[in-house]
Amino acid sequence: MTSDEMILRELFSAALVAAQPAGKFDACLPLPAKGRTIVIGAGKASAQMAAAFEDAWLAAGHAGPEGLVVTRYGHSVPTRYIKVVEAAHPIPDDASEQASRHILEIARSAGPDDLVVCLISGGASALLCMPAPGLTLSDKQRLNHELLRSGAPIGAMNQVRKALSAVKGGRLAAAVCPARLVTYLISDVPGDDVNTIGSGPTIFEHSDPEQVLDLLRAYEITLTEAMARAIGQNTNAVQPVDAVVHVLATPRMALEAAAARARALGISPLILSDAIEGEAREVAKVHAAIARSTRDHGDPIRGPCVILSGGETTVTMKGNGRGGRNSEFLLALALALGDSNGIAAIAGDTDGIDGSERNAGAWIDADFIRLASDMGIELSQYLDQNDAYSVFEATERLVVTGPTYTNVNDFRAILIKNE
Structure with a gap:
């Protein structure tokens, strides 16, 4: 497991822990x-x-x-x-x-x-x-x-x-x-x-x-x-x-917990929003633009940093593929980034199930597009078929948590190491 993957998974884990109901009834019992x-x-x-x-x-x-x-x-x-x-x-x-x-x-x-x-x-x-x-x-x-x-x-x-x-x-x-x-x-x-x-x-x-x-x-x-x-x-x-x-x-609690964990790791967090909606692939394009600006210009935040967001995107199904909105977001993000040097990302559903498959989501890093290309995988074709799951399964980039016993919706983290 690479250091980038470890950090991303650790941030996701911190978000899941913060969303658990245990201990939260004590202050508001009837x-x-x-x-x-x-x-x-x-x-x-x-x-x-x-x-x-x-x-x-x-x-x-x-x-x-x-x-x-x-x-x-x-x-x-x-x-x-x-x-x-x-x-x-x-x-x-x-x-x-x-x-x-x-x-x-x-x-x-x-x-x-x-x-x-x-x-x-x-x-x-x-x-x-x-x-x-x-x-x-x-x-x-x-x-x-x-x-x-x-x-x-x-x-x-x-x-x-x-x-x-x-x-x-x-x-x-x-x-x-x-x-x-x-x-x-x-x-x-x-x-x-x-x-x-x-x-x-x-x-x-x-x-x-x-x-x-x-x-x-x-x-x-x-x-x-x-x-x-x-x-x-x-x-x-x-x-x-x-x-x-x-x-x-709430989703905000989960993002704030991930932000706190990032600070503990020496990484500056930026929470974009806990209420982002829209087509997953269009939301991905906006996130990609922000990530590139951060990496190349240190704006809106200087690296090393992580950009966090939540909410609930949607997918208008046109193909017959497998997967969910977080996997689709991540595949679209990889395509929009193109050159992803210095950038890694994770996207997952906090209930542990992204769409209809067994994974919570997936993750990518700078090697992802090269790996897919070496395997003969045409990413845009899979995105057209709403089949992100098959890509991340083939490249061994799935994030599988099993049931998390909570649900505060989408979690996205984009890690940027370069200034």
Whole structure:
């Protein structure tokens, strides 16, 4: 492992540690209830959140909670009281719907003396899947598939999902009434908008049906009569519910932890933003220009330095390749840099899964383009096919972490050694 790769992986690791829920409940635990303490939730981090909440709750001297959370297949962790089930992501399956119905039943069972704790992280939009009246699971599966290929930003996707759900957009909170409700979130969205994280199952947001229909048309998503009818009938089906909301971890926290680790290594950090959106390959071109300016002119920062950024890019699928938005970003970055002497970079999804494959992301250095060329790999052709994974697999540049049990979205670090 080269020194550049070691540094990049160390920065990524620091970001992942900072995004873990362990220890973050201690300062914001709710007061205990006269009745039951019920925990429900969904997301790629929900199992780890449940375990961390149990630890904090029991350490405070309270009786063990009860409840159920749903996480992605392979992302479960041991818990003592709260049941954890697994379902599919990013396309929901039968287990997603069954878990959602069970969680809704648990929410409806809460009484006025009970405390309901809801744990939500990225991935909840697919894992907590209960179609609005008049729709089926297959309708939601097709919708999710088209949304993921459309290039729509996460805010737009979740606005559509809420309008077609029986639990999102505050509907789960409505089911909890009259119990006391406290929601804990791990943010995976640019700007940490609580309405958007996991499509806001416990956060009321009024939605305009016409705006939702406009989004479907803008991103060329198939609109059936059943969907149009559900959007019109479902949008105003919930009233606001007073609830306490705590955000436990954010993309900014992860970037600041990586920046602190860089300083400890004698490298100056520059955080561009934790809320970058747009097509992955276009975002890569901007990052490449900044990296070249830094290397060649010491502007906007002098080396040795690292440029950090987060957020959620998108990929409008046109080819039939494998990979995710972080791998696509990195392949496009390598092509945009061309001469990458003195520059190395890593890009990964903090949940440990970039797109549909087994890797969190990938990394590159000055030898990457030469290595690909020696292997006869035409990088631009693979980018055209949205097949970055195959390139990084062949060149042994994948970053594989396994499930990280958190999710604060994209992490990008560009290391520049030359001044």
